[in-house]
Every structure is written in structure tokens, then in C-alpha cells.
Amino acid sequence: MTSVAGKRVLITGGGTGVGADLARAFAGAGAEVVICGRRMVPLQAVSERTGVRAVTADVTDEASVKAMFAEAGPCDIVIANAGAADSAPLGRTSLDQWNAMLAVNLTGTFLTFREGLAQLSGWGRLIAVASTAGLRGYAYVAPYAAAKHGVVGLVRSLALEVAKKPVTVNALCPGFLETEMTERSIANIMDKTGKSRDQALAALTATNPQERLIQPAEVSAAALWLCAPGSEGINGQAIAIAGGET
DSSP states (O other): OOOSTTOEEEEETTTSHHHHHHHHHHHHTTOEEEEEESOHHHHHHHHHHHOOEEEEOOTTOHHHHHHHHHHHOSOSEEEEOOOOOOOOOGGGOOHHHHHHHHIIIIIHHHHHHHHHHHTOOSSEEEEEEOOGGGTSOOTTOHHHHHHHHHHHHHHHHHHHHSTTTTEEEEEEEEOSBSSHHHHHHHHHHHHHHOOOHHHHHHHHHTTSTTOSOBOHHHHHHHHHHHTSTTOTTOOSOEEEESTTOO
16 A cells, blocks of 8 residues: 555645645545635635545534544545644734634644544555744744644654554645745735835745745645655654755
């Protein structure tokens, strides 16, 4: 059981950005793909383009996550990709903002992994799409960075629990991506600083030694590798996809 062809893959946050590209990549490799998210309209758009199955779910809600797996059916590969970002100085961050960042980015991964692991019957792959914010700090996104650091800790701990099974648990940590989420970050920088779009974009790409945004397809390629023959020893890792950023 070493090829994704014929495997069932569940991808949360599958309606946009990296999630949509993961759906394209895994479907193209012959997997049966189920994408999940809160809004059916973007999920349906991805479904129409790729032929994948769409299920609505809220990863912050325990009952919704259980229902998501029940509707999807037994899955071999579970990718916890759903997430959101918000930015503000810590002194102006409300408790609601803090809780929201932890709920979708960390609790959502916990619930997805817990239910995903429970329904595995043998070989399996659990993959979290985290961020370089889970490996280092960034100003003005403390709740997001704290949540992503938590995801990396969850991955490392769970990997030890499953190490004697044919199951691996890993995190992919991309830098700033060419996605809708980054476009919102650019708009936020422009709004708060008066910078032009090019200046705001340059402020983000400056964190990457390659001076560019990471492409979603690069994350998808890494996820496919973690499911391919020869990756069995990759377990408990937080793999940066960030052009050499440290």
C-alpha cells in the first residue's frame, strides 16, 4: 500500500488556495478525494473542475468533524489544511481574536487528526499544513503563530504515538503563499501603512531568500512525496517550504 492511486484522501479547507491545489494534485495522481469546508460554493467550484467529492464541515466543531468523516467514508490520507490568519499588535488583540485563531488553526487540526487516526485501519498518512509561523515568530500575528507552533507540537507528539504502525504524521510549513490569504495580507498592509501593492508584496517576499511567494503546487508536491514509497521514515517532521528562510 504505497501508491495514492485508489486511496481515499480527505482535505479540509479544500475550497480555496492550497486545499484546492491539493485536491487537484491528488485527484490527478489517481486518488479518490473528498474536500471539506464551511462554504459549499467554493467547494463545488473545485469539485466541478477536478471531479472530487465535496462535504461541508466546520473543523472547530467536534460533532461536525465526526459527521465529516462519516460522510467521507474510511480515509487513508488525512490532510488538515483548514486555517485562517489575522493580524494586529498583541496589545490590540481581543480574546475573541485569540480564541478564533486557536480554534480553526489548532483545535481544528486536533479534531481532524483525532478522528482521522481513529478511522484508519492500517497504512495511513496524517499531514498538517502549518506555516513557517509554526517554526519562528512574526510580528503582529502572535495568535496565529502560537496556533501554528501548537500544530507542530501536536504533529511531533502524535508521530511518536504511531511510530510502530504503518502511519506517519508530518507538518508542511510553507512561507507566504500565492493564495487568497496572502492577498488579504497584502490588502491589510496597504490599508494600514499606505504602501502600494508592490511595496506590500515586497515586504512579504523579503522573508524568503528566493524573494518570491511559494506556489501552492510546491506544497502539493511535498504532500504527495510524504505519501509515496520511500517516505516511510519521514515522521514527526515540520518541513519548511520557504526558499531557505530560517
